[in-house]
Amino acid sequence: MEYPVHGFFLNLLIILLSARMFAELAALARVPPVVGELLAGVVLGPTALGWIEPSQTIRMLAEIGIILLLFEAGLETDIRQLARAGFKSSIVAICGFALPFVFGFLVSHEVFQRPMLESLFIGGTLTATSIGITIRVLTDLHQRQSHEAQLVLGAAVIDDILGVVLLAILYEFSIGGGISYVNAGRVLLFIAIFFLLAPICAKLISLVIRRFDEFSQTPGLIPTTVVSLVLFFAWLSHEIGAPELLGGFAAGLALSRRFFLPFGLAVHAGSEFAERIDNQMRPIIYLFVPIFFVMVGLSLNLRTIDWTSPFIWVFSLSLIGAAIAGKLFSALFISERWVTRFAVGLAMIPRGEVGLIFAELGRTSNILSNEIYAALIIVIAFTTIFAPLLLKGYYNVLGSRLAAEPVRRR
Numbered sequence: 001m002e003y004p005v006h007g008f009f010l011n012l013l014i015i016l017l018s019a020r021m022f023a024e025l026a027a028l029a030r031v032p033p034v035v036g037e038l039l040a041g042v043v044l045g046p047t048a049l050g051w052i053e054p055s056q057t058i059r060m061l062a063e064i065g066i067i068l069l070l071f072e073a074g075l076e077t078d079i080r081q082l083a084r085a086g087f088k089s090s091i092v093a094i095c096g097f098a099l100p101f102v103f104g105f106l107v108s109h110e111v112f113q114r115p116m117l118e119s120l121f122i123g124g125t126l127t128a129t130s131i132g133i134t135i136r137v138l139t140d141l142h143q144r145q146s147h148e149a150q151l152v153l154g155a156a157v158i159d160d161i162l163g164v165v166l167l168a169i170l171y172e173f174s175i176g177g178g179i180s181y182v183n184a185g186r187v188l189l190f191i192a193i194f195f196l197l198a199p200i201c202a203k204l205i206s207l208v209i210r211r212f213d214e215f216s217q218t219p220g221l222i223p224t225t226v227v228s229l230v231l232f233f234a235w236l237s238h239e240i241g242a243p244e245l246l247g248g249f250a251a252g253l254a255l256s257r258r259f260f261l262p263f264g265l266a267v268h269a270g271s272e273f274a275e276r277i278d279n280q281m282r283p284i285i286y287l288f289v290p291i292f293f294v295m296v297g298l299s300l301n302l303r304t305i306d307w308t309s310p311f312i313w314v315f316s317l318s319l320i321g322a323a324i325a326g327k328l329f330s331a332l333f334i335s336e337r338w339v340t341r342f343a344v345g346l347a348m349i350p351r352g353e354v355g356l357i358f359a360e361l362g363r364t365s366n367i368l369s370n371e372i373y374a375a376l377i378i379v380i381a382f383t384t385i386f387a388p389l390l391l392k393g394y395y396n397v398l399g400s401r402l403a404a405e406p407v408r409r410r
Contacts, residue, residue, distance in 0.1 A: 041297015074252025089154030100326030
């Protein structure tokens, strides 16, 4: 539904202010702000007040929010941390990616007899780890530099990259109308070429940005050129048959000041310039990303779901069990004391933003019904809210034993 211009302005005003208000309330309640933004959409949408029906323009703004969200994820990806991750972090990442995917797929396809493609999307939604939420909790607990935190950080970098690649393959399946190993191989080849060429392109553009920034007489050069680069990468990603948000992730990865090749070399002598890129891009990201999360809530009509049906509850609880078990088991394959293994497993549980992206892509591709979509939202919300609480409680009970543990070589 399209609105007149003044109606669009009013709706956008309500979305932005509601997202901020609910995010602040969530933060005060020590709940991740993304949950508050999601709840704002639920309240404004058909589930509660019914004030806003998403227009095509708002959907386009939400798409920009998704791309910028993945750009931020790429921007914060530390490739050097990946190089230092070592064998243990790699094991946690691969198992933490594969086990929830397999568990979720089997629960959906074998137990509940859901279609193959739908089950793949469900399994993909369970693979994600919201490292931002985990790091915030570990920082609040003064455990940011702990041994288990370093294991999780290294694993999260690999986990994010694997998740984005899986998302690209599932996207190809959704637009292709079914599962095709040939198409999957083609997408993987294109992604490999894309990630090889994207840093070279980013290096050249970064040199141009830095050169012109020294002489520019008008403000706004950095955000204008960086956003243009992100949009170009998003378009290019679509042209090679991958989702646009893959381009956002690649742009963020290539522009990360922790990405030593190539952009890190370009700004190595000017850390202030790298810091300005971060500072000037953050307000744009913080403006658009909440629109996406509100849109997720607006797209969810909980009134159409039969909450008296046992299916929605059994299905949701089964997926929650698969999601938690997959992440906890991922830490069992490393040689650490059990207290450290359990802490690492708990830290990998929150799904948060990336899980919502998987679910939303499945919904917009008409792969997931409203009922299945709602079940996934319940799983994501549960793991996002309660995993940090469990992690805090675990550290409060066993923090002394973890702190006394010597740091081992990875």
